[in-house]
Amino acid sequence: MSTETHIEEPALPAQGELYGYLAEYDTPGELVEAARKVRDAGYTDFDCYSPFPVHGIDPAMGIKRTILPLVIFGGGFSGALGGLLLQWYCNAHAWTWNISGKPTWSIPANIPIAYECAILLSVFTTFFGMWAFNKLPQVWHPLFRLDRFTRVTDDGFFLGIEARDRRFDADKTKTLLQEAGAIALEPCYYDPDPKTRMMPKWITAFIVASTAFALIPFAIAAKARNSHSAEPHWHIFPDMDFQPKAKSDTANDLFPDGRTNRGEIAGTVARGWLENDDVLYHGLENGQWTTGFPKTHRDGTPFVVDAKLLARGQSRFNIYCTPCHGYDGRGQGMIPERVKALGGVWQARNLVEAPQADGKGGVVIQMPNGQLFNTISNGYNTMQGYAAQIPADDRWAIVSYVRALERAQNASTDDVPADQKGAVQ
Amino acid sequence: MSIEAEVPHEPGKAREFFRSVTKDVSWIAEAPKPHKLWLLALTVAIAMFGWGLFCIYKLVMTGIGVWGNSNTVCWAWDITNFVWWIGIGHAGTLISAVLYLTRQHWRVSINRSAEAMTIFAVMAAGLFPLLHTGRPWFAWWMIPIPNDMGSMWPQFRSPLMWDVFAVSTYMTTSILFWYMGMVPDLATFRDRCANQGKNIRAAIYGVVSLGWRGSARQWHRYERAYLILAGLATPLVFSVHSVVSFDFATSQLPGWHTTIFPPYFVAGAIFSGFAMVLTLLLPLRYLFNLQHIIKQEHIHAMCRIMLGTGMMVGLAYGSEFFIAWYSGNPFEQFTFVSRAFGPFWWAYFLMVGNNVLIPQFFWFKWVRDNNILIWALCICINIGMWFERFVIIATSLARSFLPSAWSYYHPTRYDVGVFVGTIGMFLMLFLLFFRFLPVVAISEVKGAAPEAHAGGPSKGGHH
Numbered sequence: 001m002s003t004e005t006h007i008e009e010p011a012l013p014a015q016g017e018l019y020g021y022l023a024e025y026d027t028p029g030e031l032v033e034a035a036r037k038v039r040d041a042g043y044t045d046f047d048c049y050s051p052f053p054v055h056g057i058d059p060a061m062g063i064k065r066t067i068l069p070l071v072i073f074g075g076g077f078s079g080a081l082g083g084l085l086l087q088w089y090c091n092a093h094a095w096t097w098n099i100s101g102k103p104t105w106s107i108p109a110n111i112p113i114a115y116e117c118a119i120l121l122s123v124f125t126t127f128f129g130m131w132a133f134n135k136l137p138q139v140w141h142p143l144f145r146l147d148r149f150t151r152v153t154d155d156g157f158f159l160g161i162e163a164r165d166r167r168f169d170a171d172k173t174k175t176l177l178q179e180a181g182a183i184a185l186e187p188c189y190y191d192p193d194p195k196t197r198m199m200p201k202w203i204t205a206f207i208v209a210s211t212a213f214a215l216i217p218f219a220i221a222a223k224a225r226n227s228h229s230a231e232p233h234w235h236i237f238p239d240m241d242f243q244p245k246a247k248s249d250t251a252n253d254l255f256p257d258g259r260t261n262r263g264e265i266a267g268t269v270a271r272g273w274l275e276n277d278d279v280l281y282h283g284l285e286n287g288q289w290t291t292g293f294p295k296t297h298r299d300g301t302p303f304v305v306d307a308k309l310l311a312r313g314q315s316r317f318n319i320y321c322t323p324c325h326g327y328d329g330r331g332q333g334m335i336p337e338r339v340k341a342l343g344g345v346w347q348a349r350n351l352v353e354a355p356q357a358d359g360k361g362g363v364v365i366q367m368p369n370g371q372l373f374n375t376i377s378n379g380y381n382t383m384q385g386y387a388a389q390i391p392a393d394d395r396w397a398i399v400s401y402v403r404a405l406e407r408a409q410n411a412s413t414d415d416v417p418a419d420q421k422g423a424v425q
Numbered sequence: 426m427s428i429e430a431e432v433p434h435e436p437g438k439a440r441e442f443f444r445s446v447t448k449d450v451s452w453i454a455e456a457p458k459p460h461k462l463w464l465l466a467l468t469v470a471i472a473m474f475g476w477g478l479f480c481i482y483k484l485v486m487t488g489i490g491v492w493g494n495s496n497t498v499c500w501a502w503d504i505t506n507f508v509w510w511i512g513i514g515h516a517g518t519l520i521s522a523v524l525y526l527t528r529q530h531w532r533v534s535i536n537r538s539a540e541a542m543t544i545f546a547v548m549a550a551g552l553f554p555l556l557h558t559g560r561p562w563f564a565w566w567m568i569p570i571p572n573d574m575g576s577m578w579p580q581f582r583s584p585l586m587w588d589v590f591a592v593s594t595y596m597t598t599s600i601l602f603w604y605m606g607m608v609p610d611l612a613t614f615r616d617r618c619a620n621q622g623k624n625i626r627a628a629i630y631g632v633v634s635l636g637w638r639g640s641a642r643q644w645h646r647y648e649r650a651y652l653i654l655a656g657l658a659t660p661l662v663f664s665v666h667s668v669v670s671f672d673f674a675t676s677q678l679p680g681w682h683t684t685i686f687p688p689y690f691v692a693g694a695i696f697s698g699f700a701m702v703l704t705l706l707l708p709l710r711y712l713f714n715l716q717h718i719i720k721q722e723h724i725h726a727m728c729r730i731m732l733g734t735g736m737m738v739g740l741a742y743g744s745e746f747f748i749a750w751y752s753g754n755p756f757e758q759f760t761f762v763s764r765a766f767g768p769f770w771w772a773y774f775l776m777v778g779n780n781v782l783i784p785q786f787f788w789f790k791w792v793r794d795n796n797i798l799i800w801a802l803c804i805c806i807n808i809g810m811w812f813e814r815f816v817i818i819a820t821s822l823a824r825s826f827l828p829s830a831w832s833y834y835h836p837t838r839y840d841v842g843v844f845v846g847t848i849g850m851f852l853m854l855f856l857l858f859f860r861f862l863p864v865v866a867i868s869e870v871k872g873a874a875p876e877a878h879a880g881g882p883s884k885g886g887h888h
Contacts, residue, residue, distance in 0.1 A: 027879040029881030030880040049640050049641070051639060054877070063645050065649075090569050091582065095578045113586065116594045117594075123598045126653050127654070134646055137635035156440075
């Protein structure tokens, strides 16, 4: 074999330092044999180059197993953990979702995403880790200066011994490579210009500039989070925030009077304007809270305070008012009871409390009927208004029932009719 | 065992073989002028893609009302297309990862193009849920980033969020796997272009091949990483279509609410993916003289896989009916009777005919040898698998619990247009890939050939 070897003179005019010797072999099998010989001769700074991974070359060269899998395990583990943490932070901490009272944090539903995150991070670690361990991308390498070396991605099987190896000796190394069956052998030199061994300046500049540019949005976000502004939002996607429509009480060129608002149309009544009975709908009589009851119902029939009205009032009261005020009107309904069970202190207004001698307390008893009606209609403090849920007639029925309740809850035996007194006692 | 013994150890013989592999693949990208039929196909694909872009423009500017979706059939062609495309993608990962782990060496001739197909199919798939949101510019709401809406976060217990993570992980992994596998071949292109004096091309291929120099120490880590990526892609590919099936399986709708979905969807995905691989590769193999790289025996193997997965799908169809009967649930029973004999009976029979009966032809060797027939059968399977998803989605919705809500589904021209557009995009990207990138994994073909062991000791062989 060695008789076929021809040593080529370097083709490049100016040469730098010697990088090493590159020998070419005919077959993958011969390359493996050569690698074994070079290794047995004690060389460590050498490498084989081939168009595909040659079988059996790792033990021949004495390549140790890469620690890449361990790193990848770390990546995958942090992916799973990070995925779980992300979901916990988002759904169980920062913004808890109450869905049918299910627990805010339960692992099974969070497994798929943790699983995908584990795979994603493992893949990133594998991909980027492999290139990092291989010291790639690399913008230069002395071997690329050899024309012969372009065949390494085609049909070339090469073995290169570097000059920095402590056993390197120009003649001995050459002889070793030839005796191992090289079909060609040539020296490889560094480029004399050290600049070619560095990253081109414009690439460095581009990386620095684009990194700085990419940080701008984060800088803007950080500034916005720590400052106040009177300016309106940026509407990158305005969607329906701004609509081409006329709003009330604005100027408008379309109409001769220059206003968007249009007046009443002759012969029509605006919604709600038929409710002109101040007592029935607002509890007002001559601008004051009424102390009586309306004269008519909504349908015009006379308003009579009788057992039927009280029964209606009782049924409405039991539906709408008892959850807070209780059946007896003393403000101890289900909700205050629940608050108490949870360790809180709150009770609804006592509707039937009698006024004390100094005039304090007994707020509801001292209210005129109109004001009580208004409170039911429009609410008071934490109590919501019930006008939307209870028709005016029924609200008046409730007023009558509350009055009856006040009377009953503060009654004494004197109030019992004489012929039934015996039964009570 | 002793492949080496069969290879005559003649000096230069092995290298000659490796050179021929390089040349057979590289000439496609190096040919000064593209093939006329390639140009024609690219023109058609771009026209389809253009029409699709116009339909997407109308869709986004008007709203998804231009589609045929209604209150009753609220998921229709859009989700059908999404699942169909994602399924097609699965064959690529299966070929590149699962067959790698199971040491099926025949995969090396098709894995590169199958992986490319995966990426382009997932790109097409991703468009549909995005467009179905109606306001694709709010897609970033699916990403957990701090926002000005009272720090509102995505609901991670929704299968639709699982989809976002599964599909994007799948997309990322597929791209990285594909690219990593391509680097040594891109280096081949780099060196060839440099030798031919094409400096601009050499510079571009040089940048993307990252300075690869085929060092054994680098190959060692590269192979390890490749093996691990294959090991990661395998559970990933099964999880992706399982998660896609959860979109349906976690709902309460009869016809969707079933535990058979994950394996059934994965089998269907592989089935349809192989049909698409053959649909693409059979013509291109002739066009670019790749017959001695993509051999007839490889096509045989793919036909057998289609036969197997086709029968798995058939078993799933049968199991669904059996379980509907066995469950004693009248809603479930009604759904399946109406699926086969209701208003969409024609879609159901297209599905069963194309997916269960058509693959039975692959039992016969004369069918597996007739590439034109195989191609026609693969087209049938592609259609059948599209109808499988349509049947699951549309028929279940059209006949759900409330008879007052029942309706029929009619696609509009925008449904058709967007779908045709994604087919155009897919074909366009695939054709461009075929012209500019190494379409076959050159280094893997060399490594899997008997010549890779030339000159080695004949005893022992490969272990």
